[in-house]
Amino acid sequence: MKQHEIVGYNRANLGKTESKALRIEGNVPCVLYGGKTQVHFYSPAILFRTLLTTPDAYEVTLNIEGDEYKAILQDAQFHPVNDQILHADFLEIVEGKDIKVEVPIRFSGISPGVQQGGKLIQKMRKLKLSGPYTKIPDYVEVNISNLELGKTVKVSAIQLEGVEILDSTALPIATIEIPRSMRGKTA
Structure with missing residues (x-):
């Protein structure tokens, strides 16, 4: 699989209002699951361009405030009118576990x-x-x-x-x- 890196920041507050504020600032609310714990974070929308505009499958290195995770983009949600990315789900790659x-x-x-x-x-x-x-x-x-x-x-x-x-x-x-x-x- 091809490689890609996304830098993210932990989310202090979860919810609709906070997510909307993040999107206005040009960020994408994200969640990483499949590992020991779920990680809620956000990342600048510009970093998703390569992942979303090609049909290729990518192994994504998530750097969330210094913690690194290997993951794949499982799902992305888009705005129905302007195609802005609204949310991204990542599945953590765990050794010995199938994806x-x-x-x-x-x-x-x-x-x-x-x-x-x-x-x-x-x-x-x-x-x-x-x-x-x-x-x-x-x-x-x-x-x-x-x-x-x-x-x-x-x-x-x-x-x-x-x-x-x-x-x-x-x-x-x-x-x-x-x-x-x-x-x-x-x-």
Whole structure:
């Protein structure tokens, strides 16, 4: 997983009014859970740009007033109108304990169906994985070099070592759609 660091400060007061005041100052109220204790903190919103604008999974080093924690961004809540980040949840990475994370899917190879005029339709962007954080890959690579017109590649085609795939094996990842102009010719 890629690395990212966020500097945070402990929150003295919890609640709606204090959270609103933090957001007005350009900060994001956050919580770290999954370890021995929950840690409530806030951090400048600008530090979240890298985490939120890329599909990649990151291992985040949280530096909260000198205390360092390894974590992953579990959830982020956004304002419905202006897309401002309202809250972030972090899951602490504990040795020997499995984590659940969504990892982006990337395609490799050239599909014969696309070369014949078909269109590659990506049905899934991320795959849910569970396992030790040392075994979680940066991305899941799906080979589409044998995908013909009208064919689909499913989650069952993915084999990963040391991690469990939480998505249903019957879910389609990608399909090659037959263009309307070719439908009469193939039937």
